[in-house]
Amino acid sequence: MRQINEDIRQGNFRQVYLLYGEERYLRRQYREKLKSALCEEGDTMNAHFFEGKDVNLGEIIDLAETMPFFADKRVIFITDSGLFKSGGEKMAEYLSNPSPTVYFIFTESEVDKRSKLYKAVQAKGYATEFAGQDENTLKRWVAGLLARENLKITESTVQLFLSKTGTDMENVQMELEKLICYCLGREVVTPEDVEAVCTVRVSNQIFDMINAIAARQQKKALELYYDLLALKEPPMRILFLIARQCNMLLQVKELSSKGFDGRAIAPKIGVPPFVAGKYIAQAAKFKTSVLRTAVEKCVEAEEAVKTGRMNDKMSVEILILSVL
Secondary structure: OHHHHHHHHHOOOOOEEEEEOOOHHHHHHHHHHHHHHHOOOOOOOOEEEEEOOOOOHHHHHHHHHOOOOOOOOEEEEEEOOOOOOOOOHHHHHHHOOOOOOEEEEEEEOOOOOOOHHHHHHHHHOEEEEOOOOOHHHHHHHHHHHHHHOOOEEOHHHHHHHHHHHOOOHHHHHHHHHHHHHHOOOOOEEOHHHHHHHOOOOHHHHHHHHHHHHHOOOHHHHHHHHHHHHHOOOOHHHHHHHHHHHHHHHHHHHHHHHOOOOHHHHHHHHOOOHHHHHHHHHHHOOOOHHHHHHHHHHHHHHHHHHHOOOOOHHHHHHHHHHHOO
C-alpha cells in the first residue's frame, strides 16, 4: 500500500498493477485511488472496465494497442477475471511487450503466484496483497473514523463492535456508518449504542450456536437457528456454515495437538490471529472424535435433503440436536 501511495504521490506509475487478497474494501479503495490518479475526470474514451471470467482477451489486447484519444494514456481495469488462476497465458505474453501508452489495473480475490500472468505482472509492474487486517489495526481504523465525526469509543466498546461486525472492512464500514448516524450530537459511543444498531453477522450467529451446542444448551442453539430463519437465511446455507465451522474447529484441534499456537494456526485456516484465538478456545470444548462425527453428520444432513428423505429445515434441526 505504501508503494502505491508513493507512486501516486510522485506521479511515477507502473504499467501494470495487481491488487489481490481477501480484503475487498482495501482492494476497492486502492483501485479507486489509482483510477483518480491515472484517469482524467469524465474521460470515458480512455478508461475501460471489464469484469468476470468471460472477459475477451483479444478485445482487451486490441484496445490496449489502440492509441489513446487526445490523451497520453489508456487505462484498462480488469476485475475478478480468474486469469491469475487459469487462462492468463495470452495476457502474460502481451505484458512482456505492451504498448507504452496502456496501463492495466487488475483486481482479483485469489491468484496463483506460480502462474505466468502473476510473474509477468511482477516483471512489468507491481503486485500487492490486501490481507485481512489484525484486531489492533481494525481498532485504530474504527477509532480514527469515529474521531473524524468527533466521536470517541472505549477499548471494550470497539471490541464489542468488532465482535458483531467481524473483520471484513467493507462490513465494518457499513455498520460504522449506521453507528455514526445513530450517535449524532453525542461525544461517546456506548455499548448500548452498538447493541441497538449493529447487525450480528450470520457467521457470528453460527459461532454462538456452536458454543451453545458445546455447552449442551440445545434450547439456546435452536433459538439461534430460528432467529436465522426469521432473518430469511436459507436452511441449506445455515447447514453449510455449520459444516464449515465444524471442519474449521477440527483443523484447529489437530493443529493445536501438534503444538501450533494461534499465530501459526491463523494463516493455515485463513483467518486473522485474534480470530484464530477464538477458534482455539471453542475447539478446546470438543473432543476430536465429536468434531469428526459432527462433520460427517453435516454431510449426511445435506444428503438427506438432496435425496428428498427430509426437508431442509427439519434436517438442520435434527443436526443441531444430535451433534452431541
